[in-house]
Amino acid sequence: MELNVVMKRFIEGIAYIDRNDGQLRTNQRTKAPYLPGLPLIPEADLTHLFARWWRERYPDDFNPTGCLETEVAYPDTPRNSCDLVFSTDGDVSLPEWAIELKKPVLIGDNGKNNDYSIGKMLSPFLKDRSLIHDIERLGREPIARRKAVLGFMFTYSFQTCEIANQMHPGEVARIHQLRKVCHLNDPVNGELNPAELINGADVLLRAQGLVEPLLTMPFSGLWRHPCGGNGIAFAWEVTSRAGL
Secondary structure, three states: OOHHHHHHHHHHHHHHHHHHOOOOOEOOOOOOEOOOOHHHOOHHHHHHHHHHHHHHHOHHHOOOOOOOEEEEEOOOOOOOEEEEEEOOOOOOOOOOEEEEEEOOOOEOOOOOEOOHHHHHHHOOOHHHOOHHHHHHHHHHOOOOOEEEEEEEEEOEOHHHHHHHHHHOOOOHHHHHHHHHHHHHHOOOOOOEOOHHHHHHHHHHHHHOOOEOOOEEEEEEEEOOOOOOEEEEEEEEEEOHHHHO
């Protein structure tokens, strides 16, 4: 299975999860409940939810049957684990794919700015457990024949704020905060487009020869949370040089 097909499955899967996930989550510090929806589902939860959906929705994708696994320990550093490991081609010598899922978040549950994900995408420092360190670990570990990182981010603008108001008329305060962030970034259109961050990461990763060309796919309609809506899925296949 090619990476672009995996991305299509991922987009379909996260749309299902956005509509149907029923788990109540809370702020670890304040214990206040989060609104339901994809924006506030942690990466670890998302990994398991997506894997379960994929197994049930497309069981014939996997060969050997049912071979999709989550949180598989890396052979050389078993204290770390890879989000998804699976095969579609029947070759049992080594799994076909090892994929790390990424879910950078620009806006929090309260509609306010969240800069933490900038470091997760761009930081060169090991302490930040960033994208480049996932890629380097994938590159050097003998966990699969092909390796990739796959993720998504939401896009925002004054227009999406208006749609959020229509979809969530009871969440005026959250959407007001979101609009303020959009205005700080772009006073004219309020555009807060993660493509700029994704493309910046691509420049850094490609310059070091760590990844194949960036793949992106748009998605839309994930409106269960007022800070959801439309966005971009992105993926890089990891090169053999990443492990050097």
